[in-house]
Every structure is written in C-alpha cells, then in structure tokens.
Amino acid sequence: MFEKETIAAISTGMNNSGIGIVRISGPQSFDIIKKIFVPYKEKDVESFSSHTVHYGNIVDGEHVIDEVLVLIMKAPNTYTREDVVEIDCHGGVVVVKKVLETVLKNGARCAEPGEFTKRAFLNGRIDLSQAEAVADIINAKSSIALDASLSQLKGNIRDIIKKEREKIVYHIAYIEAALDDPEHMNVDNYGEELKEDVDKILIDLDRLLKTSENGKIISEGIKTVILGKPNAGKSSLMNTLLGEERAIVTDIAGTTRDTLEESMRLSELQLNIIDTAGIRQTDDVVEKIGVERSKEMAKNADLVIYVVDASVPFDDNDKDIIQIISDKKFIVLLNKTDLECIVNVEDIKNIIDTDPIEISAKNNIGLDMFENRVREMFYDGKVSFNDEIYITNLRHKELLSEAVNSLNLVNESIESGMPEDFYSIDLMNAYEVLGKIIGEAVEDDVVNEIFSKFCMGK
Numbered sequence: 001m002f003e004k005e006t007i008a009a010i011s012t013g014m015n016n017s018g019i020g021i022v023r024i025s026g027p028q029s030f031d032i033i034k035k036i037f038v039p040y041k042e043k044d045v046e047s048f049s050s051h052t053v054h055y056g057n058i059v060d061g062e063h064v065i066d067e068v069l070v071l072i073m074k075a076p077n078t079y080t081r082e083d084v085v086e087i088d089c090h091g092g093v094v095v096v097k098k099v100l101e102t103v104l105k106n107g108a109r110c111a112e113p114g115e116f117t118k119r120a121f122l123n124g125r126i127d128l129s130q131a132e133a134v135a136d137i138i139n140a141k142s143s144i145a146l147d148a149s150l151s152q153l154k155g156n157i158r159d160i161i162k163k164e165r166e167k168i169v170y171h172i173a174y175i176e177a178a179l180d181d182p183e184h185m186n187v188d189n190y191g192e193e194l195k196e197d198v199d200k201i202l203i204d205l206d207r208l209l210k211t212s213e214n215g216k217i218i219s220e221g222i223k224t225v226i227l228g229k230p231n232a233g234k235s236s237l238m239n240t241l242l243g244e245e246r247a248i249v250t251d252i253a254g255t256t257r258d259t260l261e262e263s264m265r266l267s268e269l270q271l272n273i274i275d276t277a278g279i280r281q282t283d284d285v286v287e288k289i290g291v292e293r294s295k296e297m298a299k300n301a302d303l304v305i306y307v308v309d310a311s312v313p314f315d316d317n318d319k320d321i322i323q324i325i326s327d328k329k330f331i332v333l334l335n336k337t338d339l340e341c342i343v344n345v346e347d348i349k350n351i352i353d354t355d356p357i358e359i360s361a362k363n364n365i366g367l368d369m370f371e372n373r374v375r376e377m378f379y380d381g382k383v384s385f386n387d388e389i390y391i392t393n394l395r396h397k398e399l400l401s402e403a404v405n406s407l408n409l410v411n412e413s414i415e416s417g418m419p420e421d422f423y424s425i426d427l428m429n430a431y432e433v434l435g436k437i438i439g440e441a442v443e444d445d446v447v448n449e450i451f452s453k454f455c456m457g458k
Contacts, residue, residue: 005109006025006029006032007024007108007110007111007112007115007119008022008024008025008100008103008109008110008111009022009023009100009110009111009457010022010096010097010456011023011086011458014093014096016092017091018091019088019089019091020089020090020091020092020095020096021086021087021088021089022086022099022103023086023087023111023116023457024084024086024087024103024108025078025079025080025083025084025111025116026083027083028107028108029082029108030046030072030083030085031107032085032103032107032108033070033087036058036059036102036106037056037058037068037070037087038057039056039070040055040056040057041055045072048072050073050074051071051072051073052071053070053071053072054072055068056070058102059102060102060105065095065098065102066090066095066098066099067089069088070088071086071087072085073085076123079116079117080119080120080123080125081119081120081125082119082123087103111456112452113452113455113458114135114450114451114452114455114458115451116458117131117134117135118131118447118454121439121447127155127158127439127440128436128437128439128442128447129152129158129161129393129396129437130153130155131439131450131451132152132393132395133150134153134454134458135450135458136148136149136152136219137149138455138458141220141221141270142218142221142265142269142270144218145219145270145392148215148218148392149219149392151389151390152392156389157389157391157396157437157438158438160204160208160389161434161435162438164204164205165435167197167201168201168427168430171197172427172431175420175421175423175424175427176424178420179420179421191414191417191423194410194423195410198407198410198414201407202407202408202411205400205404205407206404208389208391208400209391209397209400209401211389212390212392212396214378215390215391215397216392218390218392219392220270220272221271221272222271222303223272223301223303224272224274224301224302224304224305225274225294225297225298225303225304225305226238226275226276226304227276227279227294227298227304227306227307227325228278228306228321228335229278229312229317229321230277230278231309232307232308232335233307233309233336233361233362234307236335236362237305237307237335237361238262238273240362240364240367241264241367260274260275261273261275269374271374274297274301276290276298277290277291277294278291278294279294279317279320298325299324301328302329302378303328303330303331303377303378304324304325304329305330306325306330306331306333307333307361308332308334308335308343308348308356309335309336310334310335310336310337310341310342310344310358311339311340311341312342312343313343314343314347314351322351322352329377329378330354331357331370331374331377332348332354332356332357333356333357333366333370334348334357334358334359335361336360336361336362337365337366338360338365357369357370357373395437395450399433399434400437402429402433403430403433403434406427406429406430407426407430409426410426410427410430
C-alpha cells in the first residue's frame with residue numbers, strides 16, 4: 001500500500017513569503033501534475049525530461065489557481081527515490097493552500113510529518129542516522145550544531161558503525177561455522193584473538209561515547225544557570241547578554257522570585273540561560289521556594305555563572321553557593337566593578353580555585369572575556385567536523401552504551417573460560433544494537449516515533 005500511494009505537502013513555512021513550495025512524491029506524481037499544470041509552451045508533460053523546470057499555470061478545471069514553476073524529477077535520482085514533482089508558486093498562505101488542495105483533489109494524499117524523508121530511508125537512499133541529521137539541520141540552533149548535523153548527513157556515523165559491525169559479524173560467522181563443523185574449523189585459543197578485536201572495537205565505541213557530552217551541548221545548547229546573592233546583578237547580566245530588558249531589575253533585594261529561561265547566541269554558541277532567585281537565608285515562604293528551585297536548577301546545569309557583588313562583603317550565603325557549584329563547571333563574574341569594590345579578584349582566588357572575570361553588567365564591561373572563557377571550557381577554543389564525529393543524538397548514545405555493555409560481557413565470558421556459543425550471544429546483541437543506529441533491523445514503532453518529530457513537508 002505504501003508503494004502505491006502518492007503523497008503531497010507544503011514544504012515551506014505557512015506565512016506570507018516570496019515563494020511557496022508544494023512537494024509531491026509517488027507513482028502518480030506525473031499523472032497528477034499532468035491534470036493540473038498547463039505549460040505556457042504547448043508541450044506534453046510526459047515528454048518532460050528529468051530534473052527540468054517548466055513555466056505555466058496550475059489550474060482547477062477552467063479556473064487558474066496560480067502562475068508557477070514546476071520541477072520534474074524522475075525516480076530513482078530524487079530525494080525519496082520515487083517520482084517527485086515540486087510546484088514553486090507565490091508564497092501567500094491562501095494560494096499555497098489552494099495549490100495543495102488541487103493536488104490532493106487529483107489523487108494524492110496529505111503526507112504525514114517527515115514522510116518524504118521516511119521514504120528516502122525506507123527506499124535505501126539514506127540510513128536512519130542520516131535521516132535524523134535532516135531533522136537536526138532544520139532545528140539547528142547554532143552554526144556548530146549545523147556543522148555537526150551536516151557531518152552526520154554525509155554518513156560519517158554510518159561509515160564508522162558499519163566498519164565496527166563488519167568486525168563483529170566476522171567473529172559471529174566464524175564461531176557459528178566452527179560449532180557446526182568442528183572437524184575442519186578449530187576454535188582452540190580463539191578467545192584470545194577475539195578479545196584482541198573486541199578491545200579495539202571498545203576503544204572506538206568509547207571514543208564516540210566520550211563525544212556525547214559535547215554533542216549534547218552542540219545540539220541542545222549549554223544549559224546555563226546564573227547564581228548569586230540577591231541584588232548581585234544576575235538579572236542585569238541576563239538582560240545585557242540578551243540585549244533586551246527581559247528580567248525585572250530593581251534595587252530591592254529578592255526581586256527575582258522564580259526562574260526565568262531564555263536562549264541566546266553567544267558567537268556561534270547556543271546558551272540556554274536561566275536567571276534564578278538570589279541565594280540567601282530567608283523566612284519568606286515564597287522566596288524560600290525560589291531559592292530551593294535555584295539550587296535544583298544548578299544541579300542539572302552544564303554551566304553555572306556565579307555572580308559576585310564586588311560592592312558587598314562575602315558572607316555565609318556565598319559559602320552556600322560555593323558548596324553548590326563545587327562539582328560543576330562554573331565561571332565566577334565579579335560584578336559592579338564600576339563601583340567602590342569591597343571584594344577583589346584576590347579575595348575570590350583565596351576562597352575558590354578559579355580565575356574570576358571582572359565585569360560591569362550595567363555598563364557591558366568584561367563580557368567579551370566571559371564569551372572567550374565559555375568557549376575554552378566547552379570546546380577548547382575550536383570544534384572541527386572534518387575528522388571527528390560528535391554523538392549529538394540521545395538515541396545513538398544509549399545504543400552505543402548498550403553495545404559497549406554487550407562487548408564487555410564477551411570479554412567476561414572469554415576471561416571466565418566460557419564456551420564459544422556464549423560469545424556469540426553477546427556479539428550478536430552488540431551487532432543488532434549498532435544496527436539500530438543506522439536503521440538496520442530497527443523496530444517500526446521506533447522509526448515512526450523518529451519521523452513523527454519532523455516538520456510537515458520534509
């Protein structure tokens with residue numbers, strides 16, 4: 001049924017724009033366009049060459065819908081490996097919808113979210129990791145995230161996963177053959193040879209897994225929590241970073257009672273900033289809830305920005321904050337350095353093993369040093385996608401971890417002197433789990449879940 005259906009959808013945003021695109025894919029694509037497209041030059045649509053563009057009108061009977069360009073792309077050299085037609089019409093919401101309605105009226109059905117890319121996957125043009133990269137490209141929040149997704153779309157993850165699976169399946173086949181024909185195939189001391197290869201595979205997979213922390217930050221951004229005592233300038237800092245008055249700023253300590261979340265670009269980085277209530281001992285029930293929420297946010301942060309008010313002395317509240325951030329990545333900003341300072345850089349260094357940055361959030365001083373520090377902490381100043389692969393997908397990370405566990409079980413069986421058929425069980429599990437990353441032997445419900453997150457028309 002899937003192979004016989006022709007699908008269509010609007011592939012551009014649903015707002016007024018210069019151009020709108022309606023995409024059609026499936027065996028009836030050319031029959032449909034033949035019914036609704038009248039080229040300006042008298043020519044039979046069936047005679048159009050593949051990958052050509054034609055000028056004319058989309059019509060519904062005698063009624064002209066719009067003046068358009070029609071792109072003809074014949075299978076298998078298309079995005080879906082099916083016959084594909086794209087109609088480039090004017091970008092008004094009404095006209096684009098009208099063109100789609102005309103296409104659906106003449107034999108297509110409305111595509112489900114991500115169904116064009118799903119067909120590309122099911123028809124073997126791309127693997128599942130590349131299909132996921134398509135969604136990541138669309139949703140990229142920074143240039144680094146875009147580069148990572150493009151690297152994955154090129155098949156970098158697919159290539160390394162296939163290479164590791166080939167090593168594993170070789171040993172599975174050898175063991176199975178040896179068990180079936182013990183007279184001609186010898187497995188004496190085979191465990192030593194197998195362990196040597198398993199150890200090499202584990203090194204490769206561990207290397208991939210180690211990139212997942214940076215990968216998560218690349219794809220989702222840096223979860224950044226601003227901590228400090230009340231009136232330290234946390235909200236002023238957030239407003240300065242965002243370039244707008246997003247948080248309420250007053251001279252009254254404790255103005256911020258709840259968390260406030262915003263996203264921003266810091267050079268090519270994506271920061272998901274959370275402004276929190278000031279940390280202090282308080283009897284105010286509402287403020288106390290805000291303080292507890294601030295501490296909880298800090299526990300789950302990728303980065304904590306500790307804002308110190310240089311115009312007031314250290315106290316027990318600062319000790320509480322230092323305790324909170326002791327096991328986190330953090331940056332200390334010495335704020336209000338435009339005022340008379342009671343706390344200086346050396347005072348902070350004597351309490352915390354860090355190099356604080358002097359700033360004035362009010363006057364936008366020192367924030368360029370803050371940006372450089374963030375880059376150094378998370379990317380060592382550079383990120384290259386030419387040779388290195390970053391695991392940015394949580395599904396991939398979980399599957400890699402499962403494969404590593406299975407291979408570790410293989411090594412345990414070898415060390416315990418277990419029979420060879422025990423090796424095969426865990427080797428096969430590792431092989432199948434890695435296959436799920438690129439979509440081989442993956443369950444239908446997982447595939448459907450992945451593509452359900454795509455936008456319509458892609």
